Amino acid sequence: MGATMKDIAKRTGLGLATISSYLNGGNVREKNRIKIEEAIRELHFEVNEVARGLKTNRTKTIGIVIPELNNIFFAEIITEAEDILRSHGYATMICDCRSDTEREKEAVDFLYHRRVDGLIVMPTGTSDPGFQKFIRAGKPIVMIDRKMKDVCCDCILVDNEGAAEDAVNRLVRAGHRKIGMIAGPEDVYTARERQRGYEKALRENNAVYEEGLMARGNYTIAGGAKAMRQLWENNPDMTAVFISNYEMTVGAMMEINDLGIRVPDELSVIGFDNVDFAKASVPRLSIVTQPTAQIAQEAADTLIEKLQERDSAVNQKEDGQDREKTTVTVTLKTGFVEGCSVKASEKVS
Amino acid sequence: MGATMKDIAKRTGLGLATISSYLNGGNVREKNRIKIEEAIRELHFEVNEVARGLKTNRTKTIGIVIPELNNIFFAEIITEAEDILRSHGYATMICDCRSDTEREKEAVDFLYHRRVDGLIVMPTGTSDPGFQKFIRAGKPIVMIDRKMKDVCCDCILVDNEGAAEDAVNRLVRAGHRKIGMIAGPEDVYTARERQRGYEKALRENNAVYEEGLMARGNYTIAGGAKAMRQLWENNPDMTAVFISNYEMTVGAMMEINDLGIRVPDELSVIGFDNVDFAKASVPRLSIVTQPTAQIAQEAADTLIEKLQERDSAVNQKEDGQDREKTTVTVTLKTGFVEGCSVKASEKVS
DNA sequence: ATGAAAGCGCTAACAA
DNA sequence: TTGTTAGCGCTTTCAT
Numbered sequence: 001m002g003a004t005m006k007d008i009a010k011r012t013g014l015g016l017a018t019i020s021s022y023l024n025g026g027n028v029r030e031k032n033r034i035k036i037e038e039a040i041r042e043l044h045f046e047v048n049e050v051a052r053g054l055k056t057n058r059t060k061t062i063g064i065v066i067p068e069l070n071n072i073f074f075a076e077i078i079t080e081a082e083d084i085l086r087s088h089g090y091a092t093m094i095c096d097c098r099s100d101t102e103r104e105k106e107a108v109d110f111l112y113h114r115r116v117d118g119l120i121v122m123p124t125g126t127s128d129p130g131f132q133k134f135i136r137a138g139k140p141i142v143m144i145d146r147k148m149k150d151v152c153c154d155c156i157l158v159d160n161e162g163a164a165e166d167a168v169n170r171l172v173r174a175g176h177r178k179i180g181m182i183a184g185p186e187d188v189y190t191a192r193e194r195q196r197g198y199e200k201a202l203r204e205n206n207a208v209y210e211e212g213l214m215a216r217g218n219y220t221i222a223g224g225a226k227a228m229r230q231l232w233e234n235n236p237d238m239t240a241v242f243i244s245n246y247e248m249t250v251g252a253m254m255e256i257n258d259l260g261i262r263v264p265d266e267l268s269v270i271g272f273d274n275v276d277f278a279k280a281s282v283p284r285l286s287i288v289t290q291p292t293a294q295i296a297q298e299a300a301d302t303l304i305e306k307l308q309e310r311d312s313a314v315n316q317k318e319d320g321q322d323r324e325k326t327t328v329t330v331t332l333k334t335g336f337v338e339g340c341s342v343k344a345s346e347k348v349s
Numbered sequence: 350m351g352a353t354m355k356d357i358a359k360r361t362g363l364g365l366a367t368i369s370s371y372l373n374g375g376n377v378r379e380k381n382r383i384k385i386e387e388a389i390r391e392l393h394f395e396v397n398e399v400a401r402g403l404k405t406n407r408t409k410t411i412g413i414v415i416p417e418l419n420n421i422f423f424a425e426i427i428t429e430a431e432d433i434l435r436s437h438g439y440a441t442m443i444c445d446c447r448s449d450t451e452r453e454k455e456a457v458d459f460l461y462h463r464r465v466d467g468l469i470v471m472p473t474g475t476s477d478p479g480f481q482k483f484i485r486a487g488k489p490i491v492m493i494d495r496k497m498k499d500v501c502c503d504c505i506l507v508d509n510e511g512a513a514e515d516a517v518n519r520l521v522r523a524g525h526r527k528i529g530m531i532a533g534p535e536d537v538y539t540a541r542e543r544q545r546g547y548e549k550a551l552r553e554n555n556a557v558y559e560e561g562l563m564a565r566g567n568y569t570i571a572g573g574a575k576a577m578r579q580l581w582e583n584n585p586d587m588t589a590v591f592i593s594n595y596e597m598t599v600g601a602m603m604e605i606n607d608l609g610i611r612v613p614d615e616l617s618v619i620g621f622d623n624v625d626f627a628k629a630s631v632p633r634l635s636i637v638t639q640p641t642a643q644i645a646q647e648a649a650d651t652l653i654e655k656l657q658e659r660d661s662a663v664n665q666k667e668d669g670q671d672r673e674k675t676t677v678t679v680t681l682k683t684g685f686v687e688g689c690s691v692k693a694s695e696k697v698s
Numbered sequence: 699a700t701g702a703a704a705g706c707g708c709t710a711a712c713a714a
Numbered sequence: 715t716t717g718t719t720a721g722c723g724c725t726t727t728c729a730t
Binding site for chain 1: 708
């Protein structure tokens with residue numbers, strides 16, 4: 001179908017090696033360069049990356065495994081990361097595992113068969129779905145958003161604990177004492193972190209911490225709605241609530257509307273992620289924001305760096321052993337967008 | 350690094366063809382099957398899909414080109430499609446071209462080099478970014494959401510005109526006469542279709558159609574906000590508005606809140622896409638919904654079918670020529686989710 | 699700077 | 715059913 005290097009060689013009367021050299025930025029006599037370029041144009045030649053991949057044992061492809069593509073937070077990161085990787089010549093194979101550990105395993109396996117050069121992952125569960133295979137094969141992994149005990153790799157995290165702490169502190173500073181939280185599932189890393197921040201803020205401010213002030217929402221819209229209702233019914237004296245992810249923020253707002261709760265007069269609210277939603281809410285929501293673009297940039301950069309390290313290590317085999325597995329963990333700061341959903345309570349401490 | 354078929358052959362004392370046959374579901378003597386499976390397990394053998402792809406000229410990979418991954422409508426479709434394709438053994442390479450025709454060209458080229466077997470695309474512009482190359486190579490393309498004159502391929506569309514018409518009709522039936530529309534960019538297929546539906550509904554109902562009642566919002570949040578303000582300022586007697594995509598719906602709602610417009614008392618609103626946002630709005634928005642899962646299913650099915658057709662055509666070469674390029678265009682119905690954002694006006698016709 | 703030739707891991711004739 | 719062999723399109727020594 002398409003022309004191959006052989007065709008170019010024949011057409012130009014040159015050898016295969018010369019064509020290859022030309023294609024890979026090697027030195028070629030001016031005269032030949034022109035001939036080659038002409039032939040390429042006339043024969044519509046395009047490098048076959050598959051063949052190249054077979055030979056070099058590098059597919060120039062990165063696998064991405066995420067819990068949900070259909071989720072703005074993840075989607076924003078992936079968009080950025082894909083863009084950066086592609087600009088470096090890397091294709092990305094995205095696998096959405098629907099927050100299911102079984103599917104996650106399949107996805108990792110799938111990508112392994114496809115011989116991707118590296119992985120960017122947001123692990124769903126707490127146990128390794130097969131990352132070790134990649135590590136053993138010397139293929140770098142960058143973990144995003146969540147950390148994992150038994151897998152040794154680079155991590156790009158967000159200061160979830162700090163974010164939650166800061167949010168709750170803002171409520172405390174506004175004079176609130178009975179502050180509820182809608183937390184995520186216990187088995188999710190970020191959820192635990194955010195919960196810890198909430199508890200820390202309360203402790204340090206000598207505010208009340210009661211079991212009943214924390215409801216779990218499972219990181220879903222429906223979960224957020226249910227948790228909100230539960231909190232509202234069980235805590236008539238609660239004056240503020242901190243919601244710890246986007247989906248639950250949406251769900252909670254739905255429920256708040258249904259219950260006819262006036263924000264911020266009856267209840268102050270701080271949500272999470274998605275500035276657009278926050279701005280379109282009535283009243284505008286105050287929210288914690290995550291640096292999605294930065295996460296993507298760090299992740300892509302880290303991975304590409306590791307990949308290049310590996311490439312050059314092949315050429316100058318000398319340092320084959322002293323390649324210490326130095327892994328980096330970057331923790332990024334969150335942001336805060338002020339809305340009108342927090343009311344200064346009577347007493348300001 | 351990993352074991353190859355050769356290793357398995359050596360280990361079992363069998364020939365390469367036998368191993369290959371086993372791997373591809375051929376018949377192998379029970380005794381040998383066991384030996385092979387044992388060797389595979391012990392050597393941790395995994396098929397190298399890259400090598401297989403080189404040989405068969407099939408990468409079992411589908412390219413997806415979309416304007417924005419970071420957009421719920423697209424993301425929902427992609428998630429579904431990826432899932433279906435993967436379950437059929439196809440990997441997907443997603444390229445987000447940021448609604449930029451230049452990037453779109455690059456993406457199509459990129460995927461061509463990667464030798465993907467087929468394409469699912471939502472074209473950004475109106476001219477071919479390189480699809481012909483795929484068609485010429487016999488690689489199927491399925492176009493989603495938008496249609497394109499000069500490219501002959503299967504299309505999965507949505508009845509945009511009907512959707513808009515229906516929405517506006519609802520407003521008319523509720524007694525509205527001065528109905529505004531926030532339309533999308535003129536060069537986007539769906540935008541034109543939706544606008545046509547709006548105009549048709551007005552015409553058929555003898556309602557007023559004035560230039561000033563239509564504002565263009567560019568399919569973005571900011572655009573939607575600006576268009577809303579413009580409509581509101583120029584049409585003091587407008588009692589209802591139809592917003593023709595999700596982002597603009599969000600933007601319009603922000604502006605409505607900022608302007609202090611009471612919905613639906615002062616203004617009735619019908620938005621587009623994203624049920625979650627609609628439900629979380631105050632009041633709950635009435636919206637047009639698109640069948641994202643169905644779109645994905647149709648697209649994936651159509652593509653897979655074409656792919657299989659092509660595969661079997663290779664084996665039974667007889668019908669090489671009578672492979673008519675029969676292309677299908679499916680148009681799916683939209684849905685409507687009733688909220689509380691439409692008020693019955695005084696006079697009901 | 700260029701050419702010849704070997705081989706990456708697999709599939710697919712063709713033989714046996 | 716199984717083994718042998720020849721490539722798929724590229725990169726990469728090793729000569730020249």
